[in-house]
């Protein structure tokens with residue numbers, strides 16, 4: 001029989017390849033979004049998923065969250081096969097969806113603090129859950145961690161700016177304290193100053209957990225990025241930025257809108273920039 005301490009050790013073991021995506025094939029209809037997609041990540045750090053509209057970034061997140069079953073392949077977290085199983089996936093992942101600022105559904109008349117209290121009440125399974133000072137303090141500390149100004153804690157969410165709302169949603173995900181955080185385009189519709197603020201928060205988080213973000217502007221976090229997944233339909237490259245974030249790879253993905261500026265600074269042109 002196995003000794004008790006061995007069993008405990010096994011339970012606490014962290015696999016070096018903490019998140020393993022293995023040979024994923026996925027399609028919504030006849031056309032494959034992913035074909036043989038594989039990558040692996042350690043327990044901590046930052047990965048940026050970069051690719052043009054429709055490349056499959058959000059689909060990848062939905063696969064990680066177990067919301068879709070791939071046609072082939074597996075997703076394994078810390079040795080546990082979570083493929084197509086949202087309940088198992090929710091043990092490991094928290095998710096901040098892309099914030100669509102124009103969405104009326106985000107304009108609910110509830111304060112940031114109340115919103116998070118409700119979130120926590122929903123997460124806690126014990127029936128006598130009551131909001132007390134400890135819970136309120138935990139929420140306030142989380143809101144401070146994401147650098148939401150204290151004057152915004154009690155404001156209705158509909159009065160908050162896009163950046164402030166984004167921070168509340170990151171705080172909501174953080175309260176769940178899951179080992180992997182997925183952020184879908186956290187910088188979209190956010191003003192430049194708040195982007196820098198958010199970027200610093202993301203870097204801080206990536207020292208504690210695995211953070212995966214999708215982005216159209218990888219340069220903002222490039223210095224602190226440990227891995228990149230560059231995606232376009234049926235083509236992908238994965239690796240450390242110094243090995244994969246190269247102009248020829250970007251041109252494969254973005255075509256002529258990928259440009260090299262000055263001293264090897266890579267840039268993906270949007271509407272306001274002419275290649």
Ligand SMILES: Nc1ncnc2c1ncn2[C@@H]1O[C@H](COP(=O)(O)OP(=O)(O)OP(=O)(O)O)[C@@H](O)[C@H]1O
Pocket residue numbers: 028029033051052053054055056057058059060
């Ligand atoms: N539920 C669905 N049913 C059918 N096709 C879908 C569905 N969801 C997404 N798609 C298609 O799959 C492709 C990948 O979509 P996805 O949203 O994952 O791309 P993305 O890289 O996140 O794009 P964006 O940068 O615009 O957010 C797109 O062509 C999209 O139209």
